[in-house]
Amino acid sequence: MADNATHRYISSFFLVGIPGLQAFHCWIGIPVFLLFALALLGNNIIIITIKLDPSLHQPMYFFLCMLAMNDMALASSTAPKMLGIFWLDAHRFDFSICLAQMYFIHTFCIVESALLVAMAFDRYVAICITLLYTTILTTPGVIKMGLASMIRATFMVLPCPLLIKRLPYYTKYVINHAYCEHMAMVKLASANTHINRAYGISVALAVMVLDLGLIATSYIKILQAVFRLFSRNARSKALGTCAAHVCTILVSYTPALFSFLTHSIGKKVPPSIHIIFASLYLLVPPTVNPLVYGVKTKQIRDRVVSLFFPNKKISGN
Template sequence: MYIVALVGNGTILWVIRTEPALHQPMYLFLCMLASNDLLLSTSMAPKMLQVLWLGSREIGFDACLGQMYFIHTFSIMESAILLAMSFDRYVAICHPLHYATILSCPVVVKMGLAAVARGVLLVIPCPVLIRRLPYCFRRVIQHTYCEHMAVVKLACADTTLNRTYGICVALLVVVLDLGLIAASYGRILQAVFRLSSQEARAKALGTCAAHASTLLVTYVPALFSFLTHRIGKHVPPYIHILLASLYLLLAPTVNPLVYGVKTRQIRQRVLRLFSQGEKTLVGH
């Protein structure tokens, strides 16, 4: 999955960079998503593979806090980018004549910077609050990476503040982003069903198919993992660990495949690349 994530997202970035016709807001957001997916998977997969394959079961405290910070920061950024992409689809379908004016390059850049700033600022208190906690003899994290709650549970002190802040940030991000995404798609569906032509409806909905698939792949495993971790008292620990490990790798692995299949311009460019490679091999 990690190799597919690296190759797939790297290919998406290369195709968009080398194809001038794809230098549009929709594909710039896709570049942000691919870059974030590369960073998110790389922040946890190499160490996880060391743990599972090489038995490297130790990590320094500062390195653990660093890994935890990056994983949660990139996860929040992922949600913000998906929200920006839903706004892009809303403008493209509901206000097509003003698309270039509303989503100009400076606006896209500002939206990307806002996504980065929100992730960076919201997660900073987590390692700061964890560092102030005392730790006794139990220093084994029951996980494949340094997840916030897994580290907090090691402390031999009152962790109410840490738990409360973690839950508040998760709920704020999920409720705010999913609420705005749902509002965008509500307006999109209203606009689509006003169209008289069945073909026009299908075409409009088709432009949202890749993004809708990405939303499902990202939010469903994440919400399931979040809920079982906090209210699933009878769920075995290995289920928690498996779900939490998979949901960080699933989206970076699946997203480039979904956009590669669903987006005609990207699919054609990749197929053209492979056909050129085959011709070169035949020529040699």
């Protein structure tokens, strides 16, 4: 029997970038670089701010730190290779590197979704069962939830590269994409790929349905509890603590939904639009999340201001 390399035949993939817009790759690389740089800067500021301020050593901010670290990992697994394509014409990706990038991108996306569920649970406990907040959300408990998010993602995505490695790749090696995406790789195989496709779709649907269902359930309970409050000010304050998380959910899931819809039912949508939405799905949330929490969360905003402008008086302190 032929060895694995002979069975696979090709040793690398050729990533086109954004089909139809190759002439503009140099310019497209500029916003990609800016998004990547802002993602690294913003999330590092969030992590450093929370680390330096003991008053922010609370479950809500620990989850935010986890989200920031995951966002940086997600952006770092995507943007550098995209910039290599756009600016350096580095279109060739070794088979194993492409497989690794695909694995990490999908893993970090699932971790992101799980962390949003954990943050929704945090808000639910804080608003609906306030007296038990410190009992339920202890520091070890928060760490375990973070680890569970990573373990779930790791094992859910692991079969994808293993199933791809068993497929023969003989003649097709051109990926019409800006990064190594699961279905884009599967489509090039010279064999029946029903198992790969079914597993990929099952994982995506399971994560979206389960996680969005849990988030929706948490916020239904939160709204029920909030509207039982007699004080308008209390209702406003309770909802205000959820504002940043709701914005993060919208930022994270909206590009993914558009990408899914254009890919599934938008048959007449140009390939370039598919790729742009798929890229925004990976780059925009890591960039916008720290801005959302910096603006919407007073504690974070005040600490960032005091960190960079120590002599400036902070209102409300």
